[in-house]
Amino acid sequence: MxxxxxxxxxxxxxxxxxxxxxxxxxxxxxxxxxxxxxxxxxxxxxxxxxxxxxxxxxxxxxxxxxxxxxxxxxxxxxxxxxxxxxxxxLTLPNRIGIYNGLNSAAFCFDPYKSVLDLFELEFEELSDEQIRQGALENIDLFIVPGGPDAGESYYAGLGKKGMEEIRRYVLNGGKYLASCAGAYLPLTAKPGTPQSRMWLNIINATDSTGLDYWRTGTGFVRINLNVHDHPSLYGISYGDPSTMDVIYWEGPGIETIDADNITILATYKEFLASGSDKPNWSVSENQCAVDSLEWSNPLSQERFNSFLNDKAAAVEATAGEGKLILFSFHPEFGSPVTGSWENSLTHLLILNSIYHLCSEEF
Known part of the structure; x- marks a missing residue:
């Protein structure tokens, strides 16, 4: 052995x-x-x-x-x-589907594909039309990367039928992994609001600021890993407290409604830097970090304090028979502070989550 x-x-x-x-x-x-x-x-x-x-x-x-x-x-x-x-x-999913619909953003979609390639995991891209036609039925793991807006842009391509297919997939035992806009999508909105038809409304968590993703911005932040022995955090968190620096890009400040079906894996703890408050270290080895510093909506300390501090940055949730892991930030973007994109430990958040969602217990 x-x-x-x-x-x-x-x-x-x-x-x-x-x-x-x-x-x-x-x-x-x-x-x-x-x-x-x-x-x-x-x-x-x-x-x-x-x-x-x-x-x-x-x-x-x-x-x-x-x-x-x-x-x-x-x-x-x-x-x-x-x-x-x-x-x-350990069991690898036989079929990984990654969402690539009408408003899927290449700057979020491509890094996710690169992470899967990095670990030599095969996947297939799924369009809006394929999802509406039932392609999720034979998918073992569905990945929804980030994209523009607070998740509502996906509604434009998926439509009511596509949204219902994703909802049925998860509730019937599907495995769902997502970042940023993909993490907005399963949230539950207040009835009668625009997001109530643009979100899936399947987990006991929300973002009280609704569709106003522009309220925060883009920057480097420090998160606290709340459950040091959770499978998604293996090799990253070892003891409590444990922290990690990540790239945030206008993702949800997740608020739990009923903690029974939600495990908060990480919370936002500290603002580090952004395009308007430049870091005193070089990020030149990670193009995703470089791009985030050039974005037109930089995160600030004031916005961090108002909208993110102590909010959930990552959660595990159940919905019906399904299981979800949601990252408000972007683990696929790599580390904002150390080394090249390829060697970023943030990628292990994705790999560990795939193991956790798809492996079998004795």
Whole structure:
């Protein structure tokens, strides 16, 4: 049994290249190998730690004797039946559909496709017409990227029929992953408002500012990761408190109506920089960060305090038999503070969420 840990020990990460490590995991899954992910901290005896070591949630155990390339760090351990109570079997979705309708914005859509390509996950693009004709019926995971406006622009292409197809898909057990405008879409609006027909009205959360996305702006913000052991946060959050810097672009300030069906994964905590309050570091390695600083509606400290501070930045929700993970910000845009777009840990929010939504529990 091979073990892959993604923990950071001091300043060194066990995986020098986490992208290659996850690609290797996906190759095992595609070849029918049993791959497991720990659900909580677990003490495991390995060749690296023969005296035993506490590995964090999200550690990978793979039932294979195939040794990966030397730039992927693995340990060896014996499988124990007791591990079955501490792991889940990883499953990749057979069919990922990503929304590319009338008002899908390329600057949001393309980075999502690039993240999926980065981790070598196959997907298909879905148009408004395909969705209206029932294409979601055979989709295992539906991804809705950001776009213009507060989600209402998608209504223009989908129409009443397309909106109902998405609503039926989720309520009947579909898996929904989204950012920004895609996170607006499932929200519940006050009856009689314009957004009440432009949002899906399927989860117990809203944005009280309705369709006024222009109220905030675009900038770099710090979020607090509220549930340090949640599967979507594996390899990112380790202990409480834990923070992360992300790129925000006019997304919803999510307000829960009934917390029973909503788990707040992250909240907005600090304004860092924007086009009108420039950062004192270079973001030249991440074009998404560069573009955000040039946007005509920069976020400010005052707007952050008024509309975002302590609001939910990411949530997990259930609707009928379905499950959703919504990011108000843009994890697909990468980090606004460190390194290149390709090496951004924010991408793990997307990958972890795919695992969480699609994998099976014992």
């Amino acid at each position: 091979l073990l892959l840990s993604f923990e950071r020990l001091g300043i060194a990460n066990r995986q020098a290249n986490h992208i290659k490590a996850y690609r290797w995991i996906h190759s095992l899954l595609k070849n029918g190998c049993n791959v497991y992910q720990t659900k909580h901290e677990l003490e495991v005896v390995t060749n690296h730690f023969p005296e035993g070591h506490i590995y964090p949630a999200g550690t990978i155990l793979a039932d294979t004797d195939i040794t990966p390339s030397t730039d992927i760090s693995v340990d060896f351990t014996d499988w124990k039946e007791e591990y079955l109570h501490s792991v889940k079997r």
